[in-house]
Every structure is written in structure tokens, then in C-alpha cells.
Amino acid sequence: MKKYLFFIYILALPYFGYSQQASLDSLRAIAAEQLSTEARYAYYKELGRQAEKLRQFEEAFFAYEQGEQLSSALEDWSELVGFISLRGQLLLDREQLLKAMQAFEDAIRLMRDKVSQEEINNYIYIDIGNLYYKRGYGEEAKRYYQYALAGFERQEDVSGISLAYRNLALIYKRLKMADSMFVVLDRSAPYIQEDQLLEQFNLLTYYGFAHHLEEAYDKAVDYAKRALVLAQEHAEQIGPQIGLAHLNLAVYLERDSNYLASVAHYDSALIYLPIKDFILINKASALLRAQNIEAAMNIVRRLDQQERLQAMQENERRKAWEVFMRAYEASKQPQQALFYAKVYNQYLQDRKQAPNMLKELEIGQAAISLKKDIELREQEAELRYEQALREEKEAYNRLYLSALVALLLLLFFLFWLYKQLAKNRSLLRESYAKLQQYSKNQDQLYAILAHDLRRPFGQLLQANQTLAQAVLGSSWQKWGQQAEESAQKLYFLFEELLAWIKQQRGGIRPQLQLHKWEQLQRDLLAPLQLQLADKQISLVVQAPSQAEIYTDAYLLQTILRNLMSNAIRFSPEKGQIRLSLVAKQEGFCLVIQDEGEGLSEEALAHFFEQQSSGNSGLGLSLVQSFVQLLGGKISVESQNGLLISIFLPQEEMGTFAAQQSEQRQFGQAPSVQQLTAASGLRKELEALNAYEVGRLYQLRQEQAADGPIYQALNRLLQLQYQAKTADFEAEKQQLIARLMA
The missing domain is CATH 1.10.287 (Helix Hairpins)
Structure with missing residues (x-):
């Protein structure tokens, strides 16, 4: 009684109001050890099926393995074959084809050795045929479907006979054999019962396929419409097939040149089916045939993406390339159309080589399948296996020989490369x-x-x-x-x-210090007095009072001395030169204006270039380089003479001024470098007289990095130029005394 109650529960469970998860939880709550043997078989099968529906594959595998262990322990070979087949079917659904093939082979071996003809599970042949069909081996799949059909006819299994005929129709559809499709469909029709709605839908769909192969599109449309009506009338049972019916009907209507109706059914298929890109490609094709180019281009722009094309299957990509080529050509975009035309032609060329490749694959697969075929004698299988081993060994030998030749070539190349590198190293x-x-x-x-x-x-x-x-x-x-x-x-x-x-x-390297403009001006003009007096040129200097510049005194004086010398050279006698210092927001601008003849635009463009002859030489070349070292800019214009402007930035001037104000007192403790050089500098100053301008100038350049000493030597140099001998000697003695301190 307990066994029958469990069977009633198993059969009634799908019709209860519980969800699939609730059904699985209910099955988990059952203690399988307390059930009878037959009830435990049914329990493990139902538990695995419910786990598969919820995509909990590990639990499904566990349930089927429990059934295998139980049936193996009781030596119930029929049930064992059934559980192995369920496991193989689950592996096949998860695309684990090699493991699925191994499971089905184990089931067939058990049926051949342990099970009588009346108890053979012919659905295993259907599963093996499906596996070969997925791998693309039509002849092998057809053979196993015929095995299954013969077994179902012996057992008078009506559902199995209908299933075998339907699968054979799929084979003939792939082989585009419409007549054979009609034969097997006509034979399967009497075995389909009135309550088998899905079988009726598939039969109508396959009839439509067959008429489509014969290009009888009006009949194909009629069968597709009948399939659609059937799916819509019984939506609760076969509702998911509505989308497939719309898609088939759209394809047949497009072939029958009814493009607008075809587009409408493509839109309906998009609602039901997940293969959106494939449907959109076909919709774009129908829109192009209907001359609705703009709508077709909208779809093409969405699909013309590398990621979406890579995600498509091969036949979908081929269709997409063809549609893209037609769409871009219709929208007058020849470059894109030419690109996809090349891609499509390359695909067709590759397909021309495919038959030979497929033939080789079929030969290899035939060798494997013949070895595994239940009707093949063991001796023939061993001979073929040995032949395969010999071929494999020969292939390995050829591979080893090729690898050896490649290795020798590589070694020769590496030796030659080493010689070249050694030669290059010697030259280097x-x-x-x-x-x-x-x-x-x-x-x-x-x-x-x-x-x-x-x-x-x-x-x-x-x-x-x-x-x-x-x-x-x-x-x-x-x-x-x-x-x-x-x-x-x-x-x-x-x-x-x-x-x-x-x-x-x-x-x-610039030695930036804060300098008073008055001191820089005096140091600059002292050496130029003779040149100015020689041509009786008046010099007008304009600058803000108490102006200070954050710069390198040596670099700036070199810049101004060269520019002033150039201005004196080209100014007329009794002329005037203006030297101006203008404070800007981010720095100072030095402007030199003379009254010479000026320069042409071509001469201005090459003003600072070092030339072997002419008026521009080493000094002006240094001017531009020194201005860049100070981070400034220089420009030259010809305005009533020559106008030269120099902009010098004054970054962080406030911070430096505060530090410089503390260091400006010469009596501050000297640095380590100053102490090291103080003795030698003191001896030089003691031997220096008021007329040794060159030596004093040299000493000042050597002390450019030391701000206080540099300023003191500047004052001495100015007194030399002014011929104030007494003041020079007093200042020199004061400097010597400070150095000694």
C-alpha cells in the first residue's frame, strides 16, 4: 500500500499548486531508505528530473548515481540501463559530448550482455543519434534512429515510433531531401494521438519545412499558419512554440515575396524567442526587399558590432554579412559594402574547401563509430584500432622529424644572430x-x-x-x-x-639670486661707457625705484651686454638708446630700443642664428640660450629701429626675497664652501690693484654661486670702472677683513 501511495504522489505532484522549487523541497524531505525498491527507483528519477528543471545539475547527477548504485547492487539491469541513460542525457544537454558518449556506450553494452530484446531501452539509440546529430554526423545519427525505430516497432511503442520518425525527418531536413521528409512524416502521422499537442505542432512544422525545401512557399505558409493557430489555441500547454511558429511563418512569407507581413511576424517572434540577433537579421533582409532602406539600416547599425557578430553562430554570421553587404550597398555606402563583400567571398572560398575537410572528419568519425558499433565484431575493431595506432605512430614520426629540422634551422639562425651581435658589439x-x-x-x-x-x-x-x-x-x-x-x-x-x-x-646651471636693479645696471653700463662715448650716444634708463630681480646676474648681464653692444654698433652717432625695466604681473619685461635702420622680416626671422658672417654671431646666439635658461622669452621687432623685449618670470619671488633679506648681510656666518675658498680669495684680493679689471672680473665669475661675495666683487668692479682708486682700496680692505673673520 505504501508503494502505491508514493506512485500516486509522484504522478500528482506536477499538478499541485506548488512551484517547482516547492516540489523539489518536498522530494528532498522524503526518506528514500524507507521506500520499497520500485518506489526508490521512481523517487530517484523524479528527484533528478526536478533538479534538472531548476538547473541544479549536481543534485541531478547525484540522484541518478544513487539509482545506478541501487540497481547495480540488486542486479536489476533494466533499471541500471535506464539510470545510465538518464545520466548520459543530462551530459548531452550540458554539451559534455564525450562523457555522454561513454555513458551511452556503457548502457548499450549492458543491454547487449544482460537485457533481453523485450526489455531493451530503445530511447538510448535516440540519445546516441541526437549526440551524432549535434556533432554534425548525419549518417551516424540516421543509423541509430533506425535502430531505435526497429526496436520501438518490435515493442509496439507508439510514442517511440513517432519520436524516431520525427528525428529521421530532422536528418532529411538537414540533407535537404524533401521527398524523404514527406515519407517519414506520412508514416509518423498515424502514431500521433489527439492529446499529443506538441507532436501535432512538430508534425505541422516539419510539413512546412518540407514544402519550403520544394519552394512551394504557399503550402509552407499554410502549414505554418496552422501550427501558429494550434499553439495559440493551446497556449497553456505549448505556448513557448508560438514564437517558433511566428518565425517560420515570417521566413516563408519573405520567400513568397510578402515582405510587409513577414516583417510583422518577425516582430512577433522577437517577443517570444531569445534569439534576438538572428531574428533582427532576417527582419532587416525583409525590409531591404520591401525597399524600406532606412528601417533596415537602423537594424544594421545596431548589429554591426564586433562583439555581437562574434556571439553569433556560423550560419547567423553568414546571413549577417550578406544582409550588411546589401544594406550598405542600398544606402550608397560603397566602402562598408565592399568590406562585407570581401568577408562574405572569403567565407564562400573557405566553404569550398570544407567538403574535403568534412570528408576527412567523417572518415575519422566512421573509424571511431565502427569500433564502437554494437554490431561490429571484436576482431574487426581490433584491426582498425591497430591501423589507427600505426597511422598515429607514423604521424608522430613525421612530427618529430619536422620538429628536428625546425630545431636545426633555429640553431643555425641563432648562431648567425650571435655572430652578427658579436660583430656589432665590437663596432660599438x-x-x-x-x-x-x-x-x-x-x-x-x-x-x-x-x-x-x-x-x-x-x-x-x-x-x-x-x-x-x-x-x-x-x-x-x-x-x-x-x-x-x-x-x-x-x-x-x-x-x-x-x-x-x-x-x-x-x-x-642658473644660480638664481635676488639682485637690485641699480647694482645690475651699474655693472652692465660700466664696460659700455667707452663705446657710448665714442659714438656720442645718449642712454636713457627707465626702471621702477628700488626694483629687485630674481635672476642669475652673470647670465642677465651677458644677455644685456650683447644686446646693448649690438644696439650701440648699429645706432647712428649722437643717437639715443632706451633701456626700460617694466614690472608685469608674473615677472619683469626688459625693453631695448635703438634708432638704427632696423631689419627686414627675413633678417628678423634669423636674428639669433649663429652665422659665419654678417651682424649676427656668437653673442646673439648665447642671448637666446641664456634667456631660455632663465625661463624667459625674447622677441625682436623693427619699429623706428630695433625693439627687443625680454620677459623674465619671477616665480616664488616673495619667499626668496624673505630668505635673501636675511642673507644679504655679509657678516652672516659663511657656508662650508665659502670657508674652503676664503683663504685663496683673500690672497688674490691682497695682490689685486685698482687697474686689474680683467682679473677682478674673472674672480667675480668664479664666485657667481656665492651671493654675498659676488655682490661685494661687483661693487669693487664698479669702483674700478669709475677710477675711484681710494674707494676701491678701502672697499677691498673691508672685504679682506670680512673674509678673515
Whole structure:
């Protein structure tokens, strides 16, 4: 009695008002050990099916394995075959084809060895045929469907016979054999019962397929409409088939040139079916045939994405390429149309080679399936297996030989590459040695210029200054001033040459300090007095009172000295030069205006370029480089002469000014570098007299990094230019005393 109650519960469970999850929970609550053997079989089968519906596959596998263990322990071979088949079907649904094939082979082996003909489960042949059908091996699938049909006819299983005929119809549909489809469909029709609504729907659908293969589209449309009406009238039982019916009807209507009706059914199919992209492709094709290009292009733009195309199956991509090509061509976009035409043609060329590839795959699959076929003799299977092993061994031998040849070629290439690299390394070493020697020669040249030639030039300037002072007030005064001016120009030219060499070697780093403009102005104008007096040029200087500039005094004075010398050179006698300092929001602007003839636009464009001849030379080339080192900008215009503007930024000037105000007192404790150099500097100052301008200028350049000493030497240099010998000696002694402190 307990067994029958459980069977009634199992049969009635799907019709209760519980959800599928509730049904599964109810089954879990049952204690299987307390049931009879037959009830436990039914329990494990129902538990696995309910778990499959809820996609809880691990629990489904566990249920079927429990059934296998029970039936194996009781040696109930028919039930064992059934549970193995259920497990194989679950593996097949999850696309684990090799494991599914192994399960079905185990079931067939059990049926052959343990089960009588009357108890054989012919649905296993259907499952194996489905597996081959999914893999694309139509002939193998057809063979197993025929095995199943013969078994169902022996057992007079009406549902099985109908199922076998339907699957055979699918095979003939794939092979495009319409006549064979009609034969098997006509044979299956008598076996379909009135309450088998899904079987009736499939029969109408397959008849439509068959007429579609014969291009009898009006009949195909008629069968598709009948299938749609059947699905709509029984929506509760076969409602999910409504979308398929709409899709089939849309395809047949499009083939029958009824494009607008076809588009409407495509829209209906979109509501029911998840294959949205495939339906949209076919809808776009129908819209193109209906000359509704704009609507078709809207769909094409949505689908013309690499990610969506990759997600499609091969036949869907082929259809998409064809539709894209037609749509872009109709919308007059030839480049896109040509692109997809090439893609589609490449696909067709690849398909031409496919039959040979498929033939090889079929031969290989035939060898495997024949080995596994239940009707094949064991001796024949062993012979084929040995043949396959021999072929595999030969293939491995060819592979090893090819790999050996490739390895030898690779070794030869690596040896040649090593030789080339060794040769290149030798050339690089030679080039590097030459470059090092060249750099060493440059350093030696700079050392000679900086240390061996600077003192003679300074002594020459000092001698000419002494000469000019000696002939002052005599008839030789003019010649003495010219000699002093020439020596001064020569000394400054030599300093500029050293600066240019150092700048080319990347050795100049700005030493930014806060300087008073008045002091910078005096240091700048002192060497230029002779040139200004020689041409009787008046110099007008305009600057804010107490102006201070955050800059490198040496670089700025070099810039202004070259520009002022250039302005004096090209100004007429008794002319005027204006030097202006204008405060801006983010810095200062220095403007130099002369009254010369100016320059043409072409000459202005090459003003700062170093030339071997002409008016532009080393000094102006240094001007532009030094302005860039100070982070500034320089521009040249021709306005009633030459107008040169220099903008110097004054970043963080307030912070530096506060620090500089504390360091400006010379009596502050000197740095370690100052203490190291103080002794040598003091000896130089003690030996210095009021006429040694060149040596004093050299000392100032050497102390450019030390702000307080640099300012003190600047004051001494100014007193030298002003010929204030007494003040010079007093200031010098004061500086020596501070250095000693």
C-alpha cells in the first residue's frame, strides 16, 4: 500500500499548486531508505528530473548515481540501463559530448550482455543519434534512429515510433531531401494521438519545412499558419512554440515575396524567442526587399558590432554579412559594402574547401563509430584500432622529424644572430672608445681655454687699462681708449666663447639670486661707457625705484651686454638708446630700443642664428640660450629701429626675497664652501690693484654661486670702472677683513 501511495504522489505532484522549487523541497524531505525498491527507483528519477528543471545539475547527477548504485547492487539491469541513460542525457544537454558518449556506450553494452530484446531501452539509440546529430554526423545519427525505430516497432511503442520518425525527418531536413521528409512524416502521422499537442505542432512544422525545401512557399505558409493557430489555441500547454511558429511563418512569407507581413511576424517572434540577433537579421533582409532602406539600416547599425557578430553562430554570421553587404550597398555606402563583400567571398572560398575537410572528419568519425558499433565484431575493431595506432605512430614520426629540422634551422639562425651581435658589439666598443677620446679632448680644450688662456687675456685687458690711464690727458688719450676698448671686447668675446662651450656641454646651471636693479645696471653700463662715448650716444634708463630681480646676474648681464653692444654698433652717432625695466604681473619685461635702420622680416626671422658672417654671431646666439635658461622669452621687432623685449618670470619671488633679506648681510656666518675658498680669495684680493679689471672680473665669475661675495666683487668692479682708486682700496680692505673673520 505504501508503494502505491508514493506512485500516486509522484504522478500528482506536477499538478499541485506548488512551484517547482516547492516540489523539489518536498522530494528532498522524503526518506528514500524507507521506500520499497520500485518506489526508490521512481523517487530517484523524479528527484533528478526536478533538479534538472531548476538547473541544479549536481543534485541531478547525484540522484541518478544513487539509482545506478541501487540497481547495480540488486542486479536489476533494466533499471541500471535506464539510470545510465538518464545520466548520459543530462551530459548531452550540458554539451559534455564525450562523457555522454561513454555513458551511452556503457548502457548499450549492458543491454547487449544482460537485457533481453523485450526489455531493451530503445530511447538510448535516440540519445546516441541526437549526440551524432549535434556533432554534425548525419549518417551516424540516421543509423541509430533506425535502430531505435526497429526496436520501438518490435515493442509496439507508439510514442517511440513517432519520436524516431520525427528525428529521421530532422536528418532529411538537414540533407535537404524533401521527398524523404514527406515519407517519414506520412508514416509518423498515424502514431500521433489527439492529446499529443506538441507532436501535432512538430508534425505541422516539419510539413512546412518540407514544402519550403520544394519552394512551394504557399503550402509552407499554410502549414505554418496552422501550427501558429494550434499553439495559440493551446497556449497553456505549448505556448513557448508560438514564437517558433511566428518565425517560420515570417521566413516563408519573405520567400513568397510578402515582405510587409513577414516583417510583422518577425516582430512577433522577437517577443517570444531569445534569439534576438538572428531574428533582427532576417527582419532587416525583409525590409531591404520591401525597399524600406532606412528601417533596415537602423537594424544594421545596431548589429554591426564586433562583439555581437562574434556571439553569433556560423550560419547567423553568414546571413549577417550578406544582409550588411546589401544594406550598405542600398544606402550608397560603397566602402562598408565592399568590406562585407570581401568577408562574405572569403567565407564562400573557405566553404569550398570544407567538403574535403568534412570528408576527412567523417572518415575519422566512421573509424571511431565502427569500433564502437554494437554490431561490429571484436576482431574487426581490433584491426582498425591497430591501423589507427600505426597511422598515429607514423604521424608522430613525421612530427618529430619536422620538429628536428625546425630545431636545426633555429640553431643555425641563432648562431648567425650571435655572430652578427658579436660583430656589432665590437663596432660599438670601437665607436664608444672614439667617442670617449673625443669627449676627453673636448674637456682638455675647455680646460686649456678656461685656465691657461683666461689669465693672459685678463692681463692684456689690465695692461691696456693701465696704458689708457697713463696717457689720460695727452695726445695719446684717444689711442689708449681704443686699445682699452679693443682689449675689453676681446676679453668679453673670450668669456662668451667659454660660456658657449660650457653651454654646449650642458654645464651651465642658473644660480638664481635676488639682485637690485641699480647694482645690475651699474655693472652692465660700466664696460659700455667707452663705446657710448665714442659714438656720442645718449642712454636713457627707465626702471621702477628700488626694483629687485630674481635672476642669475652673470647670465642677465651677458644677455644685456650683447644686446646693448649690438644696439650701440648699429645706432647712428649722437643717437639715443632706451633701456626700460617694466614690472608685469608674473615677472619683469626688459625693453631695448635703438634708432638704427632696423631689419627686414627675413633678417628678423634669423636674428639669433649663429652665422659665419654678417651682424649676427656668437653673442646673439648665447642671448637666446641664456634667456631660455632663465625661463624667459625674447622677441625682436623693427619699429623706428630695433625693439627687443625680454620677459623674465619671477616665480616664488616673495619667499626668496624673505630668505635673501636675511642673507644679504655679509657678516652672516659663511657656508662650508665659502670657508674652503676664503683663504685663496683673500690672497688674490691682497695682490689685486685698482687697474686689474680683467682679473677682478674673472674672480667675480668664479664666485657667481656665492651671493654675498659676488655682490661685494661687483661693487669693487664698479669702483674700478669709475677710477675711484681710494674707494676701491678701502672697499677691498673691508672685504679682506670680512673674509678673515
